[in-house]
Amino acid sequence: MAFHKKEAFTQKEQDLANFAKAMSHPARIAILKVLAQRNECICGEIVALLPLAQSTVSQHLKELKTAGLVDGSVDGPRSCYCINWKAFEKFNSEFNFLFTNLKVKNEKACC
Amino acid sequence: MAFHKKEAFTQKEQDLANFAKAMSHPARIAILKVLAQRNECICGEIVALLPLAQSTVSQHLKELKTAGLVDGSVDGPRSCYCINWKAFEKFNSEFNFLFTNLKVKNEKACC
DNA sequence: CTATCTTATCGTATATTTACGATATAAGAT
DNA sequence: ATCTTATATCGTAAATATACGATAAGATAG
Numbered sequence: 001m002a003f004h005k006k007e008a009f010t011q012k013e014q015d016l017a018n019f020a021k022a023m024s025h026p027a028r029i030a031i032l033k034v035l036a037q038r039n040e041c042i043c044g045e046i047v048a049l050l051p052l053a054q055s056t057v058s059q060h061l062k063e064l065k066t067a068g069l070v071d072g073s074v075d076g077p078r079s080c081y082c083i084n085w086k087a088f089e090k091f092n093s094e095f096n097f098l099f100t101n102l103k104v105k106n107e108k109a110c111c
Numbered sequence: 112m113a114f115h116k117k118e119a120f121t122q123k124e125q126d127l128a129n130f131a132k133a134m135s136h137p138a139r140i141a142i143l144k145v146l147a148q149r150n151e152c153i154c155g156e157i158v159a160l161l162p163l164a165q166s167t168v169s170q171h172l173k174e175l176k177t178a179g180l181v182d183g184s185v186d187g188p189r190s191c192y193c194i195n196w197k198a199f200e201k202f203n204s205e206f207n208f209l210f211t212n213l214k215v216k217n218e219k220a221c222c
Numbered sequence: 223c224t225a226t227c228t229t230a231t232c233g234t235a236t237a238t239t240t241a242c243g244a245t246a247t248a249a250g251a252t
Numbered sequence: 253a254t255c256t257t258a259t260a261t262c263g264t265a266a267a268t269a270t271a272c273g274a275t276a277a278g279a280t281a282g
Contacts, residue, residue, distance in 0.1 A: 136240085
């Protein structure tokens, strides 16, 4: 009954899993969409657009920030968030590397 | 104190989130890697390769199957799993659509 | 300084995930 | 028919995630 056995896997596997986990909730997908579409990455607007309480949105933003997918900066009394495209690109390419390459090898060598 | 508010989001957002959730654990990433690398998608071998109990691996495989990322077929006393490349490709392209396109628009129009 | 507005954090309830051992199931071997 | 062998499922404990209201913290306005 030991839990959280994630350390037993490689760092890359953990990194990819963390990336996926950050995107594993529709609210966070929606937040990323908003951030990507707007020129100004305002925080309060996200709350207004989502069917969630302000504290919940704040929590989701924190998770995205912790995962490195989003950067945040303070602008007076409000907070400004934006997508960290560099990190996103890195994850996306690792993701593609992991599968697209392997796919070519043996797409149909299966049961 | 209502939970599980995921239905409040679009179907696409939920689909992408489910896809991400399926990949949000390093064990499942590792399983997918094994499935992608081997010509034969044997089940017992996965158990031997992972630092997890057989029942736990079986549970992870079930989640991957439920998410549609993996297909399973019975082969006598053993089970055979393989990656559902079609589903995977679909998710990957939706994923790329969501971000790569938007990225071009406003990569640096941020705080 | 006080009021207000914006966001973050705390506390908390419930749901879900993760993990294991034990057991069931189903096929092949003896 | 019985014994392995392989896998799935059940039961269960602990960790983590989700959500909200309440409250704190920090900045600007008056």
